[in-house]
Amino acid sequence: MSEINKNYLNLAQNYLFPTITKKVGEFKADNPDEEIISLGIGDVTRPLPKACISALHKAVDEMGDASSFRGYGPEQGYDFLINDIIKNDYEASGIKILPEEIFVSDGAKCDVGNVQEIFAKSCRVAISDPVYPVYLDTNIMAGREISKILCKEENNFNPAVPDFKADIIYLCSPNNPTGTVMTREDLKNWVNYARINKSVIIFDSAYKEYVRDSSLPRSIYEIEGSKEVAIEVRSFSKTAGFTGLRCAYMVVPLELKGTACAKDAISFNTLWRRRHTTKFNGVSYIVQRAAQAVFSSEGKQEIKELINYYMQNAKIITEGLQAAGFTVFGGVNAPYIWLKLPAGIKSFDFFDLLLRQARVVGTPGSGFGDGGEGYFRLTAFGSMENTLKAMERIRGLKL
């Protein structure tokens, strides 16, 4: 038989969310009449903005007419979208990004999962613990050495610069799962580290729209010198409710260089372009039109309301948990609330207890790594009605 990629045997048996889905399914089967509220998986619940719906209908009609039909588009994305991304997400904050540095994709998960392909297998990877599992699993699949940086409460769960040399570092801010945000100073330290160690930072800012404190950075490119060391990943999923529509983008600056056998400087932008055009065929045209509508004046207003809605939920959860006697982190500039469990309670036990007693689904911290043990993640993406109801139920929890 053909040899398989043996690195897959090193993966933990089950991906976090399928395990949870299974547990919830079993509970539902045993308790068919119970109403379960999910504050677990980070999926949005509000409908798409009207501006996006109009843009979709218009684009669909174009696809039904021979004179306006579009077949294959540019793999990197249509100029109309790339230009709007640059203008609104970068130029407006004084950051200069070139069109050829933007790669539109069908998801931040795909981008952070695929980007490692352009690096050597020998690269040493550093990730936070707790961490979004995709950074970890995709590098295990590739057979790389992975070092974890334990994120501690006293450091606001931000990863500290390590005392070893990492070649690739994954940073996520606002953070999934902890909901905390790196300060400008934190990011400066990392950019400085990367410049000294010749490392590349993969900066996942899928939740950047939730940063409302203007002193906190939304983009790593706000830090001087970062274009030489950082790739940035962003998404329309949590900004505009595109989790079921699929659109994201990745920035690979022209200044970012790697090397082969420590000889020539080779552009990661060129490598990624080759990867992107060879293994990907572009995002659905109609979806790119919907993404463009996010940047219209109507779209911007709707996005603002959408974020306000979810952030109101975050406040309800934070205050509800605090009133119930819990210590909480995150939830201020991020849609995630990171709940500290009372000493001695394991996060998967709390998951079962919360499901059984309150019919509320959350995510066990240990699912994000050993560093998440003793913590629990709740998301602000539910409906407000359900969020209020969930807090009501949690108030009556018996630990």
Place this chain on the structure above:
Amino acid sequence: MSEINKNYLNLAQNYLFPTITKKVGEFKADNPDEEIISLGIGDVTRPLPKACISALHKAVDEMGDASSFRGYGPEQGYDFLINDIIKNDYEASGIKILPEEIFVSDGAKCDVGNVQEIFAKSCRVAISDPVYPVYLDTNIMAGREISKILCKEENNFNPAVPDFKADIIYLCSPNNPTGTVMTREDLKNWVNYARINKSVIIFDSAYKEYVRDSSLPRSIYEIEGSKEVAIEVRSFSKTAGFTGLRCAYMVVPLELKGTACAKDAISFNTLWRRRHTTKFNGVSYIVQRAAQAVFSSEGKQEIKELINYYMQNAKIITEGLQAAGFTVFGGVNAPYIWLKLPAGIKSFDFFDLLLRQARVVGTPGSGFGDGGEGYFRLTAFGSMENTLKAMERIRGLKL
């Protein structure tokens, strides 16, 4: 600086189609008033079927309403689509495929590009020459040893079973670029080879809808014993004009097993499921609804007309070229016409000549490998008006 994936340095400098785009762009700049007809890149030109347009509008409206909004879907695809695929594309031909064997994706290019990840780097790959470049390039990126099987005219350009042991074999039928179709006997030989050599066949049948001769196989699973040795890739791109919409699927049978260090049998289905759920977040919900509509009775009728339209073009091209004195292959059960150039004419020279003299864009055979030198690909995907005009112009060609 971080070490790059050095395998990328082994890639040919330019991907075929960008090179062509550049040449055409230069010609256009020099001859702004000339009307150029493209029978080059295999992109469709007819609008989406009405059944798909209606399904898209309906799905878009669902996404605009909180009560019917859909966020993350199952990464493998929605059951409504998977069940329709099984019923129409397999059960109707007497082939039994299980829902868990189907993985809906955003493109056949992505699937044939990504599937190699679940195999060991040590696997020896066999591809045809000429070949769709993605099979080759994605395995170069992974650093695998690649053996080419020269496809000859006397063998109808079908790859002959080799005298060496290959672990992974890519077969494409109806073939891109040659437009020829493997017979049931050809496929039986390959399945037999794979069973003896414990190889895995990646069977790309993206153009299966163009097979109108019922004695020719549309699926490798028509061959007995093939589920133990074959993965099948299919697409809505060329069937229903989804090149700009993006939907495809891959079948990974439960019977298909690999091994680690020649020990246990490991399911490729499990490996691919892990890969698909870790690095991919599902196809856009609205696009899956459009794909489902392809299987409605209205959709089926429209698809039939669409294929008839393109196959009429194929006939126009075939007869036009034959009248102009050329020898042609393909074009009968496939949308590609493989033109044999007169002795001594190189395919990239013919490209330039055709562009300059006839303002017609085609694809040089050598772009698909050395085995394609001396041949030239034309596609049936243009409008009928342009196809007729192109043949008119080619008739006056001076070689």
